[in-house]
Amino acid sequence: MMRKRSRQYAIELDGATYGFADGSLEPIDDLKALDGDKWFVTDLQEAISRTITIEAPGKYAELVVRRQLQESGEFEEPVSVIVHWQKRRGKNTTDIFFTAIPSRLHRYYFESIREYEDNVLLFPLYTVLLGALKHMRPKEPVAIVFQHDRFADLIIGDRKRIYYANRCLAFDTNEEQIQNLWETVRLDIKAVEDENRIKVLKVFYLNWIDSGLEPEWPDDMASEFYSFEEEDIAFQGEIRQVSFFDALNVQSGLQSASSFIEKTFYYTRRWAPRLNAVFFLIILLLVTGYFWSDQKAAGLLKDVRVLEQEIEKIKLKTASMDISQAEYRNTMGFVKDLAYYKSAPPYKQIINDLSEALFAEVKLEVLKMDYSKNEVKIELFGRITAPFDKAHQGYKRFLKILKRKEYVVKESRFETEIKESQLLIKLKKRIQ
Amino acid sequence: MLKKKANLFRLQKKEVERKNRILLKVGRFIDKAGTMGLEPKKWSVYDVNIQDTVSFPEMEQILEQCTNSRAAYYKPISLHIKAVASDEVRKTGRSSEDRTGDLLITLNGKFVARH
Numbered sequence: 013m014m015r016k017r018s019r020q021y022a023i024e025l026d027g028a029t030y031g032f033a034d035g036s037l038e039p040i041d042d043l044k045a046l047d048g049d050k051w052f053v054t055d056l057q058e059a060i061s062r063t064i065t066i067e068a069p070g071k072y073a074e075l076v077v078r079r080q081l082q083e084s085g086e087f088e089e090p091v092s093v094i095v096h097w098q099k100r101r102g103k104n105t106t107d108i109f110f111t112a113i114p115s116r117l118h119r120y121y122f123e124s125i126r127e128y129e130d131n132v133l134l135f136p137l138y139t140v141l142l143g144a145l146k147h148m149r150p151k152e153p154v155a156i157v158f159q160h161d162r163f164a165d166l167i168i169g170d171r172k173r174i175y176y177a178n179r180c181l182a183f184d185t186n187e188e189q190i191q192n193l194w195e196t197v198r199l200d201i202k203a204v205e206d207e208n209r210i211k212v213l214k215v216f217y218l219n220w221i222d223s224g225l226e227p228e229w230p231d232d233m234a235s236e237f238y239s240f241e242e243e244d245i246a247f248q249g250e251i252r253q254v255s256f257f258d259a260l261n262v263q264s265g266l267q268s269a270s271s272f273i274e275k276t277f278y279y280t281r282r283w284a285p286r287l288n289a290v291f292f293l294i295i296l297l298l299v300t301g302y303f304w305s306d307q308k309a310a311g312l313l314k315d316v317r318v319l320e321q322e323i324e325k326i327k328l329k330t331a332s333m334d335i336s337q338a339e340y341r342n343t344m345g346f347v348k349d350l351a352y353y354k355s356a357p358p359y360k361q362i363i364n365d366l367s368e369a370l371f372a373e374v375k376l377e378v379l380k381m382d383y384s385k386n387e388v389k390i391e392l393f394g395r396i397t398a399p400f401d402k403a404h405q406g407y408k409r410f411l412k413i414l415k416r417k418e419y420v421v422k423e424s425r426f427e428t429e430i431k432e433s434q435l436l437i438k439l440k441k442r443i444q
Numbered sequence: 445m446l447k448k449k450a451n452l453f454r455l456q457k458k459e460v461e462r463k464n465r466i467l468l469k470v471g472r473f474i475d476k477a478g479t480m481g482l483e484p485k486k487w488s489v490y491d492v493n494i495q496d497t498v499s500f501p502e503m504e505q506i507l508e509q510c511t512n513s514r515a516a517y518y519k520p521i522s523l524h525i526k527a528v529a530s531d532e533v534r535k536t537g538r539s540s541e542d543r544t545g546d547l548l549i550t551l552n553g554k555f556v557a558r559h
Binding site for chain 1 (some may be wrong): 446447449450453454456457460461463464468469470471473474477478482483484487490506508510511512517518519521522523524525526527551556
């Protein structure tokens with residue numbers, strides 16, 4: 013994997029501190045020797061990293077671990093816990109992977125990095141190993157072993173669970189002791205396999221500048237042995253092949269043990285040039301938008317003035333027409349009246365229509381015609397001197413003929429005394 | 445804001461133009477009506493009010509006149525006709541249609557004639 017060259021690291025390991033930037037690793041006295049923002053990777057000196065299962069809900073896990081560590085006598089002073097991973101197993105059981113460190117050291121690390129002018133993100137060593145494991149996302153359990161000086165830091169897990177974490181150590185860095193160290197690692201792996209009924213199929217090896225030759229992996233081991241990609245590092249005038257930086261390259265700053273505010277400061281400064289460019293673009297857009305709006309506003313203002321002038325012209329033209337409303341209404345009303353006289357059916361036409369519909373036996377006694385604005389109302393009353401059958405048929409025919417001539421029957425009454433009948437009909441006709 | 449103002453003025457202009465068009469039409473209409481003599485002052489109105497007992501032929505004669513003609517327009521208002529049995533009818537029992545009876549008519553209307 014290509015290393016992120018813009019990033020610089022301070023690495024504290026086995027009592028020594030190194031600065032790393034642009035492919036060059038140099039021993040340094042402290043972090044002040046490195047200018048600029050940095051990642052600080054440290055083994056936290058006296059820290060221990062473990063996985064344990066506790067009888068407590070997740071939210072109390074850290075508290076319970078702290079109490080257990082103090083009760084077991086592993087720390088003779090107050091202890092602080094950095095939780096890397098935890099998962100609820102049962103209702104009241106939690107698996108937890110943590111690094112424990114004396115509280116005074118915890119304060120020292122977390123407070124001292126705040127005193128630097130530059131932003132520093134703190135990475136405990138096991139955070140780096142866990143980050144490398146998470147990056148792989150293995151379906152089956154794998155082991156990652158980081159061997160440096162006389163130590164081997166071991167983590168076993170898969171994408172869902174961390175089974176085991178431990179630091180194995182040798183008495184010395186001579187070849188025999190280092191072989192014993194790897195033997196201890198293999199025994200640990202087997203013990204974890206037996207305890208958790210799993211098979212660790214792959215072991216990944218990370219080395220440091222003092223790791224020496226890659227160990228020989230025995231054929232009787234079920235797992236296969238792989239090395240992380242090594243990178244040429246300049247160290248004190250020599251070129252060394254180190255794979256630890258391959259694990260560092262896959263880390264995310266968000267996995268750091270530093271607080272949220274420190275992460276925010278770090279990324280704010282890191283992204284400052286990009287943010288500046290974005291702000292510049294926004295300002296440029298705003299300025300362009302302002303000029304565009306200004307130009308458009310000027311155009312609209314011009315339109316408004318032109319429209320105002322045009323409206324005034326039309327109003328003047330209208331005023332010059334000098335048409336009297338009374339004169340118009342008088343003339344219009346009179347013409348409408350004449351049109352009404354022309355379309356209103358004359359008396360005689362209505363009488364003719366009625367005569368056509370009437371039959372011989374009917375004697376009309378009363379006929380009324382009243383004209384209104386848009387219709388004429390007709391009312392007629394008569395006697396029929398004929399037997400009922402004939403009178404009724406004649407009455408129905410009378411109505412039918414009038415309807416055909418567009419008269420609307422509003423009311424019709426037919427009363428009979430067998431020999432003689434009476435009819436009363438009210439009609440109306442629309443004047444169009 | 446300016447855009448709204450411009451839109452408002454555009455609407456106002458359309459409204460003023462519409463009003464102007466209507467007034468033009470009205471002016472033309474009044475001119476034409478004047479040319480054709482369709483002005484109230486050039487016409488006379490004669491009321492027609494009849495309430496009388498008449499015979500059929502008389503009524504027919506009256507109604508034939510109560511209609512529009514070349515000389516005048518007729519405005520019908522109302523016509524009420526009631527058959528009134530004459531003494532002869534009462535005696536003989538014959539109807540008014542035998543032209544021996546009378547009709548009571550009440551007629552209202554107006555003749556509107558050009559000077």
